[in-house]
Amino acid sequence: MRRDPEPSLNAEANAEANADNRAAERDPYLTHLGERIRSLRAARGMSRKDLARGAGVSERYLANLETGTGNASVLLLRHVAGALDVPLPVVLAEVDGHADPAGGTEQPGSQRAAEFSQLVQWLAQLPAGDLARVREAARHALSPAESRDARHRRIALIGLRGAGKSTLGRALAAAEGIPFVELNAAIEQEAGASLSEIHSLYGQAAYRRYEMRALERVLREHDSMVLATPGSLVSEPATFNLLLARCYTVWVRTSPEEHMARVVAQGDMRPMEGNREAMTDLRRILQARTPLYARADVSIDTSGQDANSSLQALRAQMPAIG
Template sequence: MQLEAGRANISVRRLADLARALDRSPADLLDDHEDTAPQVIALLGLRGAGKTTIGRRLARRLRLPFIELDRCIEQAADLSLEELFSLHGEEYYRRLERDTLVEVLAERRPMVLATGGGIVAAAETFALLRRSAVTVWLRASPEDHWNRVVGQGDRRPMADHPQAMADLRALLAARQPLYATADFTVDTSGQTIDRVIENVREVVGAAEVPGLKTRPTRREASRWDPRGSHGRRATGRRALQR
């Protein structure tokens, strides 16, 4: 069958049905064929790391699709992230995050994937991602995370929360050991967008990602685009945690 040959573009529902029939998990079936599947370049980091800005332009240069996992989650739930957390809580979000990641990986095609900032804290989901993708942590200083979020025109993380910057520092410090387990780390602080993209291309190229074309397109503007993140945004502390 095509799945055994590593060529199937199987839907998550069919994958789940097959897993049940074999008394295995969908993630196990993906693991069985990870060596033959074109890999995903997964970008990690808190909001403001540059995952959307860098990811979109990197994908354009590599001629790959760009996927934002949180946008896929919103589409699956038909809710914004803020509504999803408010109505169903974080545990539900984490389950949906994992299911959505399984569905994205089941497409079995190379892509650039921007992940949610908290995916590293979901051990099973992050383990699946690390088995199935080349992971790159876009590392930035707390000040750059903060300034980029504000540069997007979103001042809500500061609203009625004077300790927001201290919370951001603490969150980044707590997650840093998890982010550091990524295959590669690329610093974005003090770097132009072009330089960061080239650095990511260099480390990913060294990893010899299967199915990846590394021919660049025309050179792009080197300034950070403060409107890099789009879609419906969370408020308060969660706006910085994504």
């Protein structure tokens, strides 16, 4: 397929700025469509270049699409959906905010869209004969006290890399006298390869399969544990739904600046190398995943806190681990 010439970073930035200045001329649906594509891309941790390459379009064209100034064909949107590894209805769906029957307040459209996206992706991946299991999963989600107690014995920490999941997880496991498990290590054990090797040799789809298998295995092996999960796990609907159903989940949060500083302090310079917009990208990823992380049972903000203070704050709002 012939590709359009790729613009420079400055040209792309100017294109976005000009598009923003023409906001009044945008069709509302195209604006929402562009925001949804950008959100899905950020949630997957993909750069614009990655998505453009996967969809077979130029970065300039994708920039116009994401800012609501490009009217894409259905065929092109199928390519974009394929590159994002989501069903086309997830890209096309119109999902607005709605009134919360319990509290009477409106649920933000972004959160509603993220939850709808997760549900559609999950159902689309199921074979026809397995749809009955969805009803069973829903029944367990509204489970009796015995199942809730079993779920509370497994504590899963979710959140972006650099939030402090490993540090907090080890401290919590030691305080409770239960095992601490790093899902990343379990994934490497499952695959017999490092995470970087899995991605470079087999691709993201294979990584997601190993991630699911590793989670299923640690759930079988541990009735009680503290589990630190990869930051992107929430982007895979089936895996995240399994985690939510079987574990008491904690969103470990911090500011974007502390996320970046902690990762760099650990000696990992990858977020900054060759990326002049690393902090902007990080903010977009965090914004896109926030509605997913917010599905956790509780959250803890580690910004400016030492490990002991964060541990005490977390234990104060957790149920007893029986």
